Amino acid sequence: MSSATVEFSPWTDPDTTPLISFEGVTKRFGNFTAIDNINLNIYPREFFALLGPSGCGKTTLMRMLGGFEEATEGTITIDGQDMAGIPANKRAVNMMFQSYALFPHLTVADNIAFGLHRSPMPKSEIQGRVDEMLRLVQLQKFAKRKPHQISGGQRQRVALARALAKAPKLLLLDEPLGALDKKLRQETQFELMDIQETTGTTFVIVTHDQEEAMTVASRIAVMDNGLLKQVDTPDRIYETPNSVYVADFIGDVNIVTGTATTVDGDATQLTWAEGVAPIKGMTGAQVTQGEPASFVIRPEKVSINKSEPEASNKVQGQVLDIAYLGNMSTYHVELPNGQIIKSQTANNRRIARRDITWEDTVWLSWTETAGIVLRD
Amino acid sequence: MRRMTSFNVVSLTLGFAFLYIPMLILIIYSFNESKLVTVWAGFSIKWYGELLQNEAFLDAAWVTVKVGFFSSTIATVLGTMAAFVLVRSGRFFGRTLFSGMIYAPLVMPEVITGLSLLLLFISLSVDRGVFTIVLAHATFSMCYVSVVVSSRMATFDQSLEEAAYDLGCTGWDAFKSVTLPIIAPAVISGWLLAFTLSLDDLVIASFTAGPSSTTLPIKIFSSVRLGVSPEINALSTIIIGLVTVGVIVASITSKRALVRRQQETV
Ligand SMILES: Nc1ncnc2c1ncn2[C@@H]1O[C@H](COP(=O)(O)OP(=O)(O)OP(=O)(O)O)[C@@H](O)[C@H]1O
Ligand SMILES: [Mg+2]
Numbered sequence: 221m222s223s224a225t226v227e228f229s230p231w232t233d234p235d236t237t238p239l240i241s242f243e244g245v246t247k248r249f250g251n252f253t254a255i256d257n258i259n260l261n262i263y264p265r266e267f268f269a270l271l272g273p274s275g276c277g278k279t280t281l282m283r284m285l286g287g288f289e290e291a292t293e294g295t296i297t298i299d300g301q302d303m304a305g306i307p308a309n310k311r312a313v314n315m316m317f318q319s320y321a322l323f324p325h326l327t328v329a330d331n332i333a334f335g336l337h338r339s340p341m342p343k344s345e346i347q348g349r350v351d352e353m354l355r356l357v358q359l360q361k362f363a364k365r366k367p368h369q370i371s372g373g374q375r376q377r378v379a380l381a382r383a384l385a386k387a388p389k390l391l392l393l394d395e396p397l398g399a400l401d402k403k404l405r406q407e408t409q410f411e412l413m414d415i416q417e418t419t420g421t422t423f424v425i426v427t428h429d430q431e432e433a434m435t436v437a438s439r440i441a442v443m444d445n446g447l448l449k450q451v452d453t454p455d456r457i458y459e460t461p462n463s464v465y466v467a468d469f470i471g472d473v474n475i476v477t478g479t480a481t482t483v484d485g486d487a488t489q490l491t492w493a494e495g496v497a498p499i500k501g502m503t504g505a506q507v508t509q510g511e512p513a514s515f516v517i518r519p520e521k522v523s524i525n526k527s528e529p530e531a532s533n534k535v536q537g538q539v540l541d542i543a544y545l546g547n548m549s550t551y552h553v554e555l556p557n558g559q560i561i562k563s564q565t566a567n568n569r570r571i572a573r574r575d576i577t578w579e580d581t582v583w584l585s586w587t588e589t590a591g592i593v594l595r596d
Numbered sequence: 597m598r599r600m601t602s603f604n605v606v607s608l609t610l611g612f613a614f615l616y617i618p619m620l621i622l623i624i625y626s627f628n629e630s631k632l633v634t635v636w637a638g639f640s641i642k643w644y645g646e647l648l649q650n651e652a653f654l655d656a657a658w659v660t661v662k663v664g665f666f667s668s669t670i671a672t673v674l675g676t677m678a679a680f681v682l683v684r685s686g687r688f689f690g691r692t693l694f695s696g697m698i699y700a701p702l703v704m705p706e707v708i709t710g711l712s713l714l715l716l717f718i719s720l721s722v723d724r725g726v727f728t729i730v731l732a733h734a735t736f737s738m739c740y741v742s743v744v745v746s747s748r749m750a751t752f753d754q755s756l757e758e759a760a761y762d763l764g765c766t767g768w769d770a771f772k773s774v775t776l777p778i779i780a781p782a783v784i785s786g787w788l789l790a791f792t793l794s795l796d797d798l799v800i801a802s803f804t805a806g807p808s809s810t811t812l813p814i815k816i817f818s819s820v821r822l823g824v825s826p827e828i829n830a831l832s833t834i835i836i837g838l839v840t841v842g843v844i845v846a847s848i849t850s851k852r853a854l855v856r857r858q859q860e861t862v
Contacts, residue, residue: 286758287762288761307761308762309761309763309764309765313762314763315758315759315762317755317758317759319753319755321755321756321758321759322759323756323760323774323778324778325777325778334760334763334773335762335763335764338763368859382763383762386763
């Protein structure tokens with residue numbers, strides 16, 4: 221997805237030292253386990269996204285990095301230093317809070333200067349740094365305003381400037397863009413990526429929005445119930461999820477359950493209904509022959525045709541529903557055994573010229589490498 | 597707005613008359629020429645002049661102000677700290693007991709509070725004077741302060757303090773630079789409340805005052821027993837005036853603070 225000339229992938233290089241490392245970190249509140257034995261390395265200059273359903277422990281993980289929660293077990297190191305017992309005000313880490321947490325009694329400029337006044341920076345340089353930050357987030361005109369006198373999007377940028385002012389090694393962003401409308405959010409995402417590139421800060425971002433994670437992140441961690449389900453680049457998370465959970469969580473997906481009948485290297489066949497040919501797909505993580513498994517495939521990888529195509533996987537069904545999304549349409553096709561498969565195609569023709577409509581009998585097809593067979 | 601019916605007008609008039617006629621009479625008679633409180637003999641401000649000559653009253657007034665200032669300051673510090681612990685510490689062993697015990701003096705009869713303080717001072721053989729009244733007043737008014745401050749603390753966004761730590765504050769610095777300025781209106785109204793309570797307290801002050809430390813309420817009460825003098829009317833009028841100004845200022849500031857908070861929590 222990212223098309224940088226020099227591939228940025230420090231996680232593949234065993235010689236790079238991580239900026240952050242979690243080793244067997246567990247966090248319990250009473251007897252409730254919020255974070256369950258996590259091992260994770262995050263590298264300098266990464267834009268690392270934490271993704272997962274509500275209550276899965278994203279904020280908790282963040283707060284442990286910020287110094288607001290202590291790990292119950294395991295060690296967290298930042299820049300080689302064990303963080304146990306080090307309070308928030310002694311860490312080279314800054315956090316941008318979900319609620320922004322701007323100080324209501326201080327002006328925008330004073331909010332940004334707040335951390336600088338408590339740093340070794342000489343007094344004479346503070347004003348310059350504040351101006352630089354105001355320029356970065358384009359708020360020069362609002363320096364003298366109080367937080368309640370600016371808009372939501374501007375407040376969010378003040379919070380970002382305040383967290384960046386001390387030039388932390390690590391910036392934590394807890395759902396930073398949650399309050400913004402879609403357009404402003406997209407603009408801000410690119411702004412964030414820009415800022416990250418110019419400042420060289422490592423970002424860890426929590427988000428509910430998987431599209432946002434795909435856009436900004438160098439790597440994504442998908443969490444569930446305090447566990448890390450998969451940590452990978454956005455394209456690998458999307459293309460080769462390691463579990464049905466991850467596949468289902470990220471984007472739209474078709475899931476066909478059955479039994480892995482033949483596992484032959486990269487290729488696996490899944491028997492899923494009587495009297496039809498098995499589905500051929502890629503072998504996913506930990507699939508074993510004869511065990512129950514699921515075939516997952518993205519709707520945009522399924523082609524839809526009125527006539528029988530030449531393909532290694534093809535099934536016939538009836539169009540149940542068509543969802544028109546403007547630039548694309550999603551066809552819900554019911555197979556004879558009741559299974560519903562979604563197929564998504566770009567609308568490169570006007571709607572009136574579409575040749576497939578409700579109740580039509582159609583052929584769905586996909587290649588051998590379009591989908592993946594995963595263990596249940 | 598609906599029009600007032602004549603019934604409403606009558607009940608409103610009666611209610612206010614009931615509340616304010618006694619004070620109005622007191623104020624009118626403070627400008628009475630005659631020494632007799634019940635006979636009107638023309639307008640004069642001479643009793644105000646005499647009041648300023650009366651050393652005993654002036655001393656008592658000074659003691660009252662001192663006691664009010666120091667006791668409400670101590671009560672504000674202690675009450676704010678108590679409010680903090682109550683709102684912040686979440687559940688700790690004995691929390692319910694602790695919060696109950698902080699609020700109990702609100703409903704405790706003053707006679708009992710006064711008596712128990714008196715017994716305490718006697719058993720510790722502390723000489724009664726300004727110091728003991730200050731302690732006594734701080735004791736009973738700190739619970740009022742903690743009620744006022746904790747109701748503000750309950751709506752205080754804790755992530756503001758975390759943000760302060762995150763930006764390098766120590767605990768005290770975070771309190772001083774972030775928490776206190778934000779809850780300041782509540783702390784100030786707590787202080788004003790404590791000051792007012794201290795000013796008009798008679799019962800507890802009587803128990804804990806010494807011979808050299810008469811407060812104004814004690815002084816007024818004891819002189820009235822010898823007969824009401826126009827001087828007392830004059831003094832009371834001044835006090836009514838001061839309290840009125842105080843109440844107006846307090847309500848204006850708290851209204852402003854409310855409006856500001858509503859703006860800030862968008
Ligand atoms: N201080 C606490 N005491 C007890 N339980 C807590 C505490 N903080 C968090 N939890 C629990 O830990 C779990 C993870 O919480 P966390 O705030 O990390 O979730 P999250 O992934 O950030 O969710 P969301 O997306 O809704 O913000 C939740 O079930 C929550 O109830
Ligand atoms: Mg959260």
